[in-house]
Every structure is written in C-alpha cells, then in structure tokens.
Amino acid sequence: MAIVLGDNQYGKAEVRVVRVVRDTARHEITDLNVSSQLRGDLAASHLVGDNGHVVATDTQKNTVYAFAKKYGVTSPEDFLITLGRHFVDAFEWISGGRWAAEQYSWQRILVGGVEHDHSFVREGQETRTAVVELDGEDITVVAGLTDLVVLKTTGSEFHGFPRDIYTTLAETNERILATKVSARWRYLGAAHDYNGLYTEIRARLLDVFAETHSLALQQTLYAMGETILREFGAVAEIKFSLPNRHHFLVDLAPFGLENPNEVFYAADRPYGLIEATVLRDDVPPAERVWAGIPGFC
Numbered sequence: 001m002a003i004v005l006g007d008n009q010y011g012k013a014e015v016r017v018v019r020v021v022r023d024t025a026r027h028e029i030t031d032l033n034v035s036s037q038l039r040g041d042l043a044a045s046h047l048v049g050d051n052g053h054v055v056a057t058d059t060q061k062n063t064v065y066a067f068a069k070k071y072g073v074t075s076p077e078d079f080l081i082t083l084g085r086h087f088v089d090a091f092e093w094i095s096g097g098r099w100a101a102e103q104y105s106w107q108r109i110l111v112g113g114v115e116h117d118h119s120f121v122r123e124g125q126e127t128r129t130a131v132v133e134l135d136g137e138d139i140t141v142v143a144g145l146t147d148l149v150v151l152k153t154t155g156s157e158f159h160g161f162p163r164d165i166y167t168t169l170a171e172t173n174e175r176i177l178a179t180k181v182s183a184r185w186r187y188l189g190a191a192h193d194y195n196g197l198y199t200e201i202r203a204r205l206l207d208v209f210a211e212t213h214s215l216a217l218q219q220t221l222y223a224m225g226e227t228i229l230r231e232f233g234a235v236a237e238i239k240f241s242l243p244n245r246h247h248f249l250v251d252l253a254p255f256g257l258e259n260p261n262e263v264f265y266a267a268d269r270p271y272g273l274i275e276a277t278v279l280r281d282d283v284p285p286a287e288r289v290w291a292g293i294p295g296f297c
C-alpha cells in the first residue's frame with residue numbers, strides 16, 4: 001500500500017471586489033465575490049514543501065483586483081474566463097482551475113422618480129418590522145426596517161478627525177459610503193395609515209442618503225432622522241443602527257496601474273457602527289417599548 005496525493009486545488013476564496021466606472025457623472029458599479037483555484041503540477045508543495053510552483057493565493061487575489069482595473073467587469077463569466085486563461089497561460093505547470101463569482105446587483109435609488117447618478121440600493125433585501133405595546137389604554141407603535149443596503153460611489157468624505165499614535169486612516173475627500181440601514185420609528189398615537197407611512201418614510205430615507213453630501217456617516221444618519229421628523233408629524237422619534245461597510249481603495253501601484261477610485265476591496269468586518277436616536281424634545285419617552293427592541297441605543 002502506498003499513500004498518494006489525490007485531487008487538489010488551491011487559491012483565494014471570496015475576493016470582494018467593487019468596480020466603479022466613473023467616466024461620466026452617471027457611475028456604474030459591479031460588485032463581485034470572486035474565488036480563484038488553481039490545479040496543475042503541484043505535488044512538490046504538498047509532498048516536500050517545495051513552493052516553486054505555488055502561485056501564491058495572495059497573487060491570485062491581487063490579479064483579481066488588477067484585472068478589474070485593466071479589463072473592467074463586463075460580465076462575471078467573461079471576467080472569470082480572462083482570469084482563468086491568464087493563470088493557465090502565464091504559468092506552464094498550471095493546467096487548469098476553477099473560478100467562481102457571485103455578483104450582487106445594485107439598483108439606482110429613485111429620487112423623485114428619477115434614477116440617481118451615484119447612489120444605489122440592493123432592492124428586496126430589507127425586512128419591515130413592527131412592534132405594538134399595550135398598557136391599559138396606552139398604545140405604542142414602533143415601525144421600522146432592517147437590512148436596507150445602500151451605497152454611494154461619491155459624495156462622501158471623511159476628514160478632520162483627531163490623530164494620535166494609533167491613527168493610520170488617511171483623510172479623504174472621496175470615498176464609497178455604504179451601509180445596511182436598520183431604523184425604528186415610534187409613532188405618536190395609533191390611528192395611522194401604516195402602509196402608506198412605511199412606503200413614504202422608506203423612500204425619504206433613501207432620498208436623503210442619496211442627496212446628502214456626507215462628511216461622516218453620523219451626519220448622514222442625523223440628516224435622515226431630521227428629515228423624517230420634520231416631514232412626518234406622526235413620528236415622535238427614530239433610532240438608527242448603521243454599520244459602516246468600509247470599501248478600501250486597492251493599491252494597484254505595485255502592478256503599474258493607477259486607481260482613481262475605481263477598484264475597491266469591500267471589507268465585511270470589522271465595520272464601523274454608527275448609532276443614534278433623533279427625537280422631538282417635547283414628547284414623553286417610551287422606555288418600555290424600546291427595552292424590548294435590542295440593537296439600538
């Protein structure tokens with residue numbers, strides 16, 4: 001009996017690449033999760049630790065980002081074929097492999113019925129929520145939504161923050177801003193057109209996200225809350241929990257490529273977490289209903 005190496009493949013899984021086309025004011029976005037795996041004459045690395053044939057998984061990841069810049073992403077299939085051909089052509093011991101992608105589709109936010117140039121929403125991802133609390137004759141209604149995923153490819157800056165010895169974040173006048181909105185709002189009284197209000201409030205949250213030139217996610221949050229309270233007299237207060245889904249500009253300079261805000265690494269964690277309540281200062285609090293709704297402050 002001999003022990004032998006069977007089927008094997010290796011690579012980088014789940015490379016989160018966001019490609020923005022910004023040749024005109026109307027930006028296009030492609031959001032992919034790419035996995036690359038190579039096969040070929042790779043026995044030596046398994047058997048004796050000889051890495052002479054091991055195209056590093058880190059190299060495979062970098063190639064995904066560089067190709068997103070060089071060739072763009074017309075379709076996930078074409079992108080994967082280009083990637084696969086590259087590895088097979090460039091390294092003679094690589095005989096094949098497997099390349100896979102998930103594409104997340106974004107729709108343009110409609111502001112006043114018009115498609116926005118640079119703000120997008122993942123339609124159909126969110127969940128509507130409702131909580132009703134009765135205490136004798138008193139009734140409290142809290143409506144809301146979770147998982148409303150939005151992104152804008154420009155109109156977001158972050159600078160002016162304090163720097164200490166642990167600060168490495170660069171100041172920026174141009175970044176992607178993306179979040180997954182969870183919001184809960186408490187109504188004054190209980191006789192409302194809840195469906196109509198939900199539709200309008202959701203739409204206004206999207207409008208304000210799209211239209212606010214953001215200097216921080218905190219500012220965008222407050223702008224959304226303030227708008228809802230100003231425009232909807234039935235709302236007493238609104239709470240938000242906004243994860244800041246960071247999109248880091250990929251440094252393509254080592255590959256001789258410029259990256260003028262076109263190719264981003266979409267990090268899933270850690271994320272910033274921005275939470276606040278925006279409220280009228282003349283309505284009594286409703287601590288009991290909020291005590292049973294976790295995830296907000």
Ligand SMILES: O=c1[nH]c(=O)c2[nH]c(=O)[nH]c2[nH]1
Pocket residue numbers: 158169215216217218244272
């Ligand atoms: O909008 C932001 N708010 C922050 O508090 C923060 N902190 C950070 O690192 N990036 C950002 N972005």
